[in-house]
Amino acid sequence: MAAAMHIILQRRNEQRKPPRPRVFRDRCNPLDGLTDVEFIARYRLPKESIIDLLEMVRNDIRRPTSRSNAIPEITQMLIFLRYLATGDFQSECADLHGVSQPTVSRIISTVVSALDARLKNIIFPSTNEDIICMKTKFFSLAKFPGVIGALDGTLIPILAPKEDEYAFVCRKGYHALNVQGVVDTSLRFTNLVCKWPGSVHASFIFNECKLHDVLREGNIGWLVGDSGYPLKKFLMTPKLNPKTEAEERYNRAHAQTRVVDERAFGVLKSRFRCLHKTGGCLPFSPEKCVRVISVAVKLHNLCISRKIPYTAPECISTTEHEEENIVVQDIQADRGGSLQRQRLIQLFA
Structure with a gap:
């Protein structure tokens, strides 16, 4: 009986598919791992445009600190864009990006002020x-x-x-x-x-x-x-x-x-x-x-x-x-x- 059970278990193990290898993304660079199509679906902008916006306001949203690792500027930008795109609760954006809800609130305030001051593209024809x-x-x-x-x-x-x-x-x-x-x-x-x-x-x-x-x-x-x-x-x-x-x-x-x-x-x-x-x-x-x-x-x-x-x-x-x-x-x-x-x-x- 024991031998029969051993044979059955051995066959099941042979038929079982090997597990998919886990993929560990670099959290310092969240742009990796997603295509432009996926980025547009989640954040309404492709990677190139997000990087351009980031360079425009990087100095405004950078948080100088010597206590611990500050939230990267790219993560701040993605959190803000995700909120605009979905209108989710701030806690949902926080869970998605691995931060707290109060942090999301502060990030929204910082990024929206920086973009509003730097981005000037609402222009009425004058010439x-x-x-x-x-x-x-x-x-x-x-x-x-x-x-x-x-x-x-x-x-x-x-x-x-x-x-x-x-x-x-x-x-x-x-x-x-x-x-x-x-x-x-x-x-x-x-x-x-x-x-x-x-x-x-x-x-x-x-x-x-x-x-x-x-x-x-x-x-x-x-x-x-x-x-x-x-x-x-x-x-x-x-x-x-x-x-x-x-x-x-x-x-x-x-x-x-x-x-x-x-x-x-x-x-x-x-x-x-x-x-x-x-x-x-x-x-x-x-x-x-x-x-x-x-x-x-x-x-x-x-x-x-x-x-x-x-x-x-x-x-x-x-x-x-x-x-x-x-x-x-x-x-x-x-x-x-x-x-x-x-x-x-x-x-x-």
């Missing part, structure tokens, strides 16, 4: 060459002339602040920041206003921003925006209750031109899930939330510039974004805006 190029690209979308940007806004959920809490409650009933953006045809943000509480209306934000004064004084073209914005000589809105075929065609061309802003916000929130409500909310003070949103937009522009493939699990649909942000209002238009829109309508006759 005649850039303006003409922008108008040509927008005209190719739906034959709508003179457009230099698409204007829209979105709500970014945040944790209820300790001061002036009521001012941050948006019309949807949650605490948020109301963010205004202008984008071009490639979904790149050319202007960003990120400082107003969720209760502030989009038209007020636009009237108070610096771009409003630049467009009013420059006479370089116009933006296209939804009916939640006031009609101005430099901001074209849809024609409410169109009655002629020309007005119908104007509205269709306007919608096809303006949709790039809705798509840009959708891709931004889907690429960096911490900005979308499915990721919960930004658990920081309003001032820190502003920096996180600003850096997310700058990294989005970086992805557009470098043509980094978009590999997030799913994109926020345009319809969802539109329902979230558009509040149609019959806002009284100025005379210059009405005359300019009527001239454009005649072009579609």
